[in-house]
Amino acid sequence: MDARQQSLQELQQIKKMMERSSKFSSLSGLSGIAAGVCALVGIWLVVQTIAKWKQDHLKNIYAPEDELAKQLLVIAIVTFMAAAIFSFIFIFLRCKKLGIPVLGRSARRVIINIAIPLFAGALFIFRLSTLGTYELIAPACLIFYGIALVNASKYTLDEIRYMGLTELVIGIINLWILGYGLIFWGIGFGLVHIIYGVIIWWKYERNQTETL
Amino acid sequence: MSNPIENLNKTFDSRVRLGIMSTLIVNDQINFNDLKQLIGVTDGNLASHIKALEEIGYIKVNKGFIGKKTNTTYTITKLGEKSFQQHLGALEKMIKTMK
Incomplete structure (x- = not known):
C-alpha cells in the first residue's frame, strides 16, 4: 500500500469517527415503514368508527358523542403506542x-431533542382541544412533529431533516384546508414515514454487509 | 520539494489516538466509557493513549462527580486542535500531490 492510499484510509477513518461520535446513524428504515403502516391502520379504524357512529345516529340508535370521542382516543393511543414499539x-x-x-450518548441526544418540541406541542394541542378548536389539532400535530424532527436531525441521519421539513409543509398546507385533518394525517404520518423509511432502508440497509 | 510526509504528526500514528482526537474535535467533551465504546478498545489501552495525549498537551482531563461516582471527561486543547488540523492538512496534501 502506498503512502497516498494510506493517507486516504486514515482520512476516511477520521471522518467515520467524527460522524459516529456525533450522530446516531443506526436508525432503521423498517421503523419508518412500520410506523407509517400503523398510522394508516389507525386512520382507517378511525374512519370506520366515525362511519358506524354516523349510521347509528341516522337510524336513531343511541350513540352519544362522548362514547365516540372515547373510542377515537383509545384508537389514537393504541396506534401511537404500536408505532412507537415497532x-x-x-x-x-x-x-x-x-x-x-x-x-x-448520541441516541440520548436525539431523544431529548425530539422530546422538547413534542412536549410543548402536546401541551399546545391539549389546550386547543379544551378550547374546542378541533380543526387545528391535525395541522398542529404535523407542525410540531416536523419541528421536532428538524431539531433532532443535527444528531442523526440527514434524511430526518428532510422528513421533518416535509411534515412541516404538509402541516402548514393543512392550516388552509381545515377539516381534512385525517387525510393530512394519512399523508404526513402514514405515507411520509413509509417513503422515508424505504429511502433510509435502501440507502443504508440494503447491503447488510456494510458495517460502521 | 519538501516531503509532505514530514508534516504528518507522529503522535497520531496510532488508530486509538486518531480515534480520540477525531471524537474530541467534534464533541465538546466526552467521558471515558463513551470513548471506550466508540473506539472499541480495552480500558488499559485507552488509558495509556489518553495519558500520552495529555502529556503532550493535546487533551485536557477533567475530573468530576455525578453523585458519588467519579465522572472523568476529556476535552481537546487549543494546541491539540491546531496540531490535529495540521495533521489533516498534511494528509490532504499527500493525497493531492501524489496523484
Whole structure:
C-alpha cells in the first residue's frame, strides 16, 4: 500500500469517527415503514368508527358523542403506542447488528431533542382541544412533529431533516384546508414515514454487509 | 520539494489516538466509557493513549462527580486542535500531490 492510499484510509477513518461520535446513524428504515403502516391502520379504524357512529345516529340508535370521542382516543393511543414499539424494535435490532449501544450518548441526544418540541406541542394541542378548536389539532400535530424532527436531525441521519421539513409543509398546507385533518394525517404520518423509511432502508440497509 | 510526509504528526500514528482526537474535535467533551465504546478498545489501552495525549498537551482531563461516582471527561486543547488540523492538512496534501 502506498503512502497516498494510506493517507486516504486514515482520512476516511477520521471522518467515520467524527460522524459516529456525533450522530446516531443506526436508525432503521423498517421503523419508518412500520410506523407509517400503523398510522394508516389507525386512520382507517378511525374512519370506520366515525362511519358506524354516523349510521347509528341516522337510524336513531343511541350513540352519544362522548362514547365516540372515547373510542377515537383509545384508537389514537393504541396506534401511537404500536408505532412507537415497532419503531423501537427495528432500531434495537439494527443497533445490535452494528454493535452500537441502543441508548448511547448520541441516541440520548436525539431523544431529548425530539422530546422538547413534542412536549410543548402536546401541551399546545391539549389546550386547543379544551378550547374546542378541533380543526387545528391535525395541522398542529404535523407542525410540531416536523419541528421536532428538524431539531433532532443535527444528531442523526440527514434524511430526518428532510422528513421533518416535509411534515412541516404538509402541516402548514393543512392550516388552509381545515377539516381534512385525517387525510393530512394519512399523508404526513402514514405515507411520509413509509417513503422515508424505504429511502433510509435502501440507502443504508440494503447491503447488510456494510458495517460502521 | 519538501516531503509532505514530514508534516504528518507522529503522535497520531496510532488508530486509538486518531480515534480520540477525531471524537474530541467534534464533541465538546466526552467521558471515558463513551470513548471506550466508540473506539472499541480495552480500558488499559485507552488509558495509556489518553495519558500520552495529555502529556503532550493535546487533551485536557477533567475530573468530576455525578453523585458519588467519579465522572472523568476529556476535552481537546487549543494546541491539540491546531496540531490535529495540521495533521489533516498534511494528509490532504499527500493525497493531492501524489496523484
